[in-house]
Amino acid sequence: MADWIARTSGSVQGRIQVPGDKSVSHRAIMLASIADGTSRIDGFLEGEDTRATARIFSQLGVRIEAPSDGVRIVHGVGIDGLLAPSCELDCGNSGTAMRLLSGLFASQTFASTLVGDESLSKRPMRRVTDPLCSMGARIDTEAGGTPPLHISPAVALVGIDYDSPVASAQVKSAVLLAGLRAQGMTSVTEPHPTRDYTERMLRAFGINIDYRPGFASLKGGQRLRATEVQVPGDFSSAAFAITAATLVPGSQLIIENVGIDPRRTGLLEALRLMGAHIDIHNVRSGPTGEIATLLIQHAPLHGIDVPVTLVPDMIDEFPVLFAAAACADGVTRVRGASELRVKESDRISAMANGLRALGIDVHETDDGADIVGGNAGGGDVDSLGDHRIAMAFAVLAQRAGGDVQIRDIDNVATSYPSFDTQMRGLGLGLEAAN
Numbered sequence: 001m002a003d004w005i006a007r008t009s010g011s012v013q014g015r016i017q018v019p020g021d022k023s024v025s026h027r028a029i030m031l032a033s034i035a036d037g038t039s040r041i042d043g044f045l046e047g048e049d050t051r052a053t054a055r056i057f058s059q060l061g062v063r064i065e066a067p068s069d070g071v072r073i074v075h076g077v078g079i080d081g082l083l084a085p086s087c088e089l090d091c092g093n094s095g096t097a098m099r100l101l102s103g104l105f106a107s108q109t110f111a112s113t114l115v116g117d118e119s120l121s122k123r124p125m126r127r128v129t130d131p132l133c134s135m136g137a138r139i140d141t142e143a144g145g146t147p148p149l150h151i152s153p154a155v156a157l158v159g160i161d162y163d164s165p166v167a168s169a170q171v172k173s174a175v176l177l178a179g180l181r182a183q184g185m186t187s188v189t190e191p192h193p194t195r196d197y198t199e200r201m202l203r204a205f206g207i208n209i210d211y212r213p214g215f216a217s218l219k220g221g222q223r224l225r226a227t228e229v230q231v232p233g234d235f236s237s238a239a240f241a242i243t244a245a246t247l248v249p250g251s252q253l254i255i256e257n258v259g260i261d262p263r264r265t266g267l268l269e270a271l272r273l274m275g276a277h278i279d280i281h282n283v284r285s286g287p288t289g290e291i292a293t294l295l296i297q298h299a300p301l302h303g304i305d306v307p308v309t310l311v312p313d314m315i316d317e318f319p320v321l322f323a324a325a326a327c328a329d330g331v332t333r334v335r336g337a338s339e340l341r342v343k344e345s346d347r348i349s350a351m352a353n354g355l356r357a358l359g360i361d362v363h364e365t366d367d368g369a370d371i372v373g374g375n376a377g378g379g380d381v382d383s384l385g386d387h388r389i390a391m392a393f394a395v396l397a398q399r400a401g402g403d404v405q406i407r408d409i410d411n412v413a414t415s416y417p418s419f420d421t422q423m424r425g426l427g428l429g430l431e432a433a434n
C-alpha cells in the first residue's frame with residue numbers, strides 16, 4: 001500500500017492537458033465492441049477502470065488493439081456477437097463499468113458474473129437491477145443488493161418507461177443499454193438531468209435515440225455502426241489542478257482540451273461563487289459536448305452554501321470542493337449530496353475525518369457537511385483507497401502548515417495515473433513516502 005507526502009511548494013504554473021475522460025472512455029469501448037465494423041478511439045484514458053472495461057470485452061471475444069498510448073482499435077462484433085465468458089468478469093474499482101455492463105449483459109443469451117474489488121463490492125446495485133429485472137432480466141446480487149451480479153441468460157426483455165428515483169447517469173445508461181435489445185420502446189426520466197454521454201454516443205454510433213435534459217428514449221432492435229471517437233480531457237481530473245491553482249497564491253495555469261459539458265462542470269460554478277478566477281477560452285463543440293481551454297489564477301475564496309441544484313453536476317468533485325472550502329474564509333455548507341456516501345468510499349466521512357486530522361472544523365450531516373475554513377496544519381490522512389480523496393488531500397496540502405501524509409494512494413491509477421508526475425510538473429509538493 002503506497003502513501004504520498006504532500007506539502008506546500010511554490011505557486012502552480014504551467015500549461016497541461018489532462019488524460020481522457022473516464023466516462024466517455026468506458027462508453028467508447030462498450031459501444032464500439034457491440035457495433036458492426038471497426039472503430040477507432042483516440043484519447044482513451046489509460047486508467048485501471050477503463051482498462052478493466054476493455055479487458056472484459058476481450059474476454060467476450062472482441063479484438064481490441066492498442067497501437068499506442070491512448071489509442072484503441074476495436075473490431076466490433078455486432079450487438080448479438082459477444083461470446084459467452086469462461087470466467088468471472090472483473091470490473092475492478094469501477095461502478096460505471098459494473099452498472100453499465102449489467103444493462104448491456106442483461107439482454108444477452110449467455111450467463112455472466114460481474115465482480116469487483118473490495119470497494120465496489122460494497123456499492124449498491126439494486127438501483128440498476130430493479131429496473132432491469134422489471135424489463136425481464138434475471139440478476140442476483142448479495143443479500144444487501146451488492147455485487148457480485150449473477151446475470152442469467154435473457155429470455156426476452158421488454159421495454160420500460162422508467163421514472164428513475166435517483167439522478168444517476170449510470171442508472172439511466174444501464175436501462176438504455178438494456179433497451180437496445182428489448183421489445184418496443186425504453187424510456188428513462190430523471191429527477192435532475194445527468195451527463196448524457198450514453199445518449200450522444202449512441203447517436204454517433206447510428207442509433208435513433210430521442211433525448212433532452214432529464215429524458216431519453218430509444219426503440220429496441222437497432223444496430224450500432226462503427227465510428228471514430230475523440231475522447232476529451234476529463235474535467236473531473238482537471239478539477240484538482242484547477243483547485244490547486246485557485247488556492248495557491250501567485251498561481252497561473254492553463255488547461256487545454258477539457259470537456260466542459262454543463263452536467264460535469266458544477267465545480268466551476270461553485271468555485272466562482274466562492275470568488276475563484278477561472279476563464280473559459282477557445283470553446284468548440286465536440287461529439288460529447290463542448291471542449292475548451294481553461295485559464296485559472298489564484299484568488300482568495302469565501303464560504304458559500306453550495307446550491308443543491310449543482311450537486312449532480314459536480315458529483316465527483318466534492319472531495320476537492322471540501323479541500324477548497326477548508327481554505328476559504330467562513331463556512332461552506334453542502335447539502336443534498338447523500339450519493340457521496342456510496343461512492344468508492346463514503347466521501348463525506350472520508351473528507352470530514354481527513355480535514356479534522358489537519359485541524360479543520362467539520363460538522364457532518366446525513367447528506368453533506370459544514371466546513372469551517374481555517375488554517376490546515378500537517379498530519380496524517382487516510383484516503384480509504386479512494387482516488388478522489390487522495391488527490392483532494394494532495395491539493396489541500398499545498399496550503400497546509402506542515403507535511404501531509406496521504407495513506408493508500410494506489411487507486412489514483414484508476415482515473416488519473418499520471419497525477420503525481422503532472423502535478424509535480426506544475427510545482428506542487430508531492431512525493432512518494434517511503
Ligand SMILES: O=C(O)C1=C[C@@H](OP(=O)(O)O)[C@@H](O)[C@H](O)C1
Nearest residue numbers: 023096167168169170171315316
Ligand atoms: O455515468 C458515469 O460515467 C458516471 C456517473 C456518476 O455516477 P452516478 O451515476 O452514480 O451518479 C459518476 O459519479 C461516475 O464517476 C461516472
Ligand SMILES: C=C(OP(=O)(O)O)C(=O)O
Nearest residue numbers: 093094095096097316343
Ligand atoms: C464515482 C466514481 O466512479 P465510479 O462510479 O465509476 O466508480 C468516480 O470516479 O469518482
